[in-house]
């Protein structure tokens with residue numbers, strides 16, 4: 284991996300505001316919008332929503348190649364259709380959202396999957412960004428669910444996507460709500476990581492397939508980790524940050540050689 288810059292405690296939009304360069308892709312990486320989770324009791328939904336509307340305005344001004352929303356669109360899954368259909372129409376750049384545990388349920392249900400599909404038009408998807416393959420999955424399939432047929436279909440899909448990208452020589456940016464791990468790969472099972480059973484095997488599969496970056500959310504605190512050539516990035520949110528960092532999103536700028544910046548863009 285080539286030089287890394289712009290990381291850790293950087294609260295400038297300097298790089299996010301610079302002009303796009305050939306060979307560089309830009310992804311606006313938005314942590315959990317989770318309308319209704321912020322401080323303010325009954326006002327939380329409206330405040331979180333208003334903050335995210337400002338995020339969309341800022342993204343539209345910056346015109347990245349992609350806006351990626353890292354899941355937990357709402358705090359209560361049934362609220363998904365209140366504002367998201369309207370919000371998605373406001374984006375003037377391509378946008379991909381990955382389902383969060385608050386969208387799917389901690390044990391994924393058919394009803395929640397179908398609601399997400401009605402709003403976003405898909406549950407998971409894969410697209411080409413420059414030389415890169417961007418794969419947005421659904422991390423709720425790593426947890427127990429009665430929807431075993433959907434789970435098997437998903438596992439087959441992501442396996443095929445990893446194989447296809449590797450065969451095509453496309454380095455991969457993998458994106459899901461929950462990160463594989465937060466501190467280190469052998470950490471105990473928690474609310475914040477993949478189940479330990481199978482975690483290392485999945486990660487080895489990612490390494491072997493050419494995954495270079497893992498963009499996620501869920502932790503509501505800043506996470507930057509790297510292992511075996513894969514960099515895991517969790518940004519600030521726009522609803523509640525457990526590490527008390529300001530609200531905002533991150534502009535991920537990635538060059539063909541794998542060098543990147545991931546600069547904070549503050550949202551009031």
Ligand SMILES: [Fe+2]
Pocket residue numbers: 315317354355383385501502503
């Ligand atoms: Fe969340």
